[in-house]
Amino acid sequence: MFRLPSSVSRLPAILLVALASPPDEYQDTRREFVERINAVRKTAGVAPLRLSAPLSSVAQKRAGEIAAGGDMEGSAAREDARRATEAGYEPRVVTEIAARADGDVASVVSGWRESEGPPARDLIGADYREIGVGVSLEGTPLYVVLFGLSWEDFFREKTAPFADLERVRREMLARVNRERTSRGLAPLRRQPRLDDAAQAHARDMFARRYYSHDTPEGKSAMDRVQAKARPIGTTCCRPSSTTSVSAWPSARTPAATRSCGSRTSAVRKAGRDSSSRLPTPSLPSSSTRARGRRRGR
Secondary structure, eight states: OOOOOOOOOOOHHHHOOOOOOGGGHHHHHHHHHHHHHHHHHHHHOOOEEEEEEHHHHHHHHHHHHHHHHOOOTTTHHHHHHHHHHHOOEEEEEEEEEEESSSHHHHHHHHHHHHHHSOOOOOOTTTTTOOOEEEOOOOOSSSEEEEEEEHHHHHHHHHHHHOOOOHHHHEEEEEEEEOOOOOOOOOOOOHHHHHHHHHHHHHHHHHHHHHSSSSSSTTHHHHHHHHHHTTTOOOOOOOOOOHHHHHHHHHSSHHHHHHEEEEOOOOOOOOOOOOOOOOOOOOSSSSEEEOOHHHHOO
């Protein structure tokens, strides 16, 4: 399994901007690639891509390496993901296409579109939101294109239905109480202090990239609400609320005990795996893909 590094040094903002700025002499070529690729995506009914400076910086470095004798057919997506992270772009998915061609941008994109391999699929890949382009004109023109989906875009899209926090809280409480009343238990009611503690913990998990009932320092829900005389349990869940709550009672997990029980149970930490899919590249173009997990800071 491919995983992004668990921690990456945080470079100064000015340096990150410098790393993310590709050479100006290829900007027109980059814009033309974006225009041509987005035309293909529009025909396929797929959302357009944005030109990304960090991804273009990584693609440009990769183009220089291939032009200097590097392997165009290698599984470069892992290294692309690492470099993108260093440039300030947290990738959830990164795919690379590389090709040498004498023709112009239009003919290159047309060739990818008409191929039957990974390049054709990547052009209209619904997962992607941004693109980076690297160019080398030493000898036969060389083009490296990176398709990416950042964790920021992924999170924003997945959480859009939950933007109305007050509505989410009301729906969550209603679903929990339906499960409780179906088992003959008294319904719960909102408590502002508990709302505040839960919201602060959710924000802390997001900001510091962890997923647990306890903070990295070991602080529990009891610590967070400072209610030493009251037994308090917590339940961490990812969207959607509908699926999460309905699954708790039958799961026989701490979440089920907390939503339907009268006392708290042991806190268990949750994690997740990540996977990698690296398609076999095809000549004369190549395409590699990496899927990463969100890194800690």
